[in-house]
Amino acid sequence: MLEYGQRTKPLPRGTGHHVLRRIIPLFGPYRWAMLGAGLFIAVNGLTVSAMPLFTKYVLDVAIPTKNFPLAAYIMLGFVAAMAARVVTWYIAQSSLLYIRERIIYQLRCSVFAHLQELCLRFHHRYNAGYLYDRTLGNASVAVGTFLSLLFNTLVLYSCQIVFAVLICLRLHAGMTAYVLGISAGYVFINRYYGGRIRELTMAFNKQTNEFAGQIIDLLRGVKTIKAFAMEQRVVNEFDTQLWPLQLRSLDVNKVTMRLGLSTESLGFFIQASIVVVGAYLAIPGHIKLGTMVAFISYQQMIIGMISALASVAGAYGAAQAGLEQMYEVIDEHPTVVDKPGAAMPPTVQGEIAFTEVRFSYDGSPVLNGISLQVPAGQSVALVGPSGGGKTTLTNLLIRFYDPDHGTITLDGRNIRELPLRAYRGLFGVVLQDPFLFNDTILNNLLAVKPEATEEELRAALERAQAWEFVVGLKGGWHFKVGEGGGQLSGGQRQRIALARCFLTNPRIMVLDEATSALDTQSERLVQQALQEIMQDRTVFVIAHRLSTVRNVDRILVVQQGRIVQDGSYETLCQTPGLFRDLHLASLQAGVEETVGTES
């Protein structure tokens, strides 16, 4: 497995032709294997280039002297040369194909590892289709195709063309010049159409990726589509958007067909002209019949090579574009990063302080100067109107984002000075929209703590009031939860997420609406478990239900990015202000005790 750090340093920055240079260091470990493969390919090229000579000698030497055994020996030599060709090809290809897969593997690993490093700002900017494409999709496929052609075609045909031209020059220099001159027409045709094909393919790929992103979105939103009976509209939209894509594919195929027809027609013309020129030289005896036949073969060989080399040029363009797309991700800098030399203190108490923290996601302020001291071990509830900034406040605490202004400290040390992974490792988090991997319940738990024992896993599930329903599932904790946990109810999903949080025995807990989907009875039981867990930990609980926040040490009311009230449950219930208003309003409305309304 490629070490993440191995990738970034050796690859210089740059685009265009430079981008291909950036992958050169990846070939380093395979240089000897490549050299060996190159030698085998050269031998292979030599055998292929020598093929027409065997027929020539049968025609010019064996037949005129009526020497049949010689003809048979010459063709035996031909068979031996072909056997050498097969063997050298097999040996060279075996190692080159392996090297190709290694290079693609390393590139894909680099992109994926970097995607994991990049912050949420980046991930919110690009859709899954775009990021998939840059990891496993068209971009890396184009690089793979190019590498195959580079090895198989460029090296092989370059060797063949050199040998073929040398042999031709020995046979007849004038005829060689004619064959090369007339074959140049191929170069022009291939250049012209190759450029067009490249442009059209790139446009097609770009459009396909955008479309793929939309399809992923629609597939994930299938429930909403059904709920709002949007199926027909979605299908119509799909049909409408797909057709232009098919038309682009048609364009690519049409140009490819034109290239094929043009080269084929030119091929016939060249063949006819070579026979005429050959006959013109053979009749007065300037060349022998075998030489003329050999030239026809060489001419076909040369145009075959030109077409193949042109396909390398095409693949080069596509690979360059593909690599640029991959490096677009690799070159993206994470904004939340470790400071050099960052180290964790030996012990962590869990005292948190915000000082004049301001933050915006995209320019419009979301937090407007949050100042807050939370002693170690205190449990704090964040309540307030929807969109007020509660989740954002905890996002900054977990360092999903860094504040635009102000500082956040842990035990008096700026959290930016602490190593990111170790810092995040202090937290147990249940996100507002908990995500479960499409795997078993057991594996979802083990994902955060692979070394957890059976007892620990069971205890975590029991604390989260999940054990009872888990044992009732088909397969128990081996039950597969489906995409995003879709095979579970909302409350079950939340309880698994809670169990996952408890399992890591975190120093600081952030529970964002972690029990909002539970029935009152289950929530009460989870609350009891939480009481126990909260004992010696710093805890942030975000909740709309008052039952959830009644037992915390302190309540902060967050409104429009500010903390507008701060106090215990009892104090806030007695103090005039937003908390009491909302509390009274909810009681008057007769609904379950809730805090917060749409702002």
Ligand SMILES: Nc1ncnc2c1ncn2[C@@H]1O[C@H](COP(=O)(O)OP(=O)(O)OP(=O)(O)O)[C@@H](O)[C@H]1O
């Ligand atoms: N990723 C994001 N990009 C841009 N804006 C965002 C993003 N996440 C949240 N916001 C905006 O930030 C503001 C605060 O959102 P936040 O999620 O912190 O509210 P909240 O108090 O947790 O609300 P709720 O009680 O509904 O969960 C909202 O106006 C929201 O539109």
Ligand SMILES: [Mg+2]
């Ligand atoms: Mg929220």
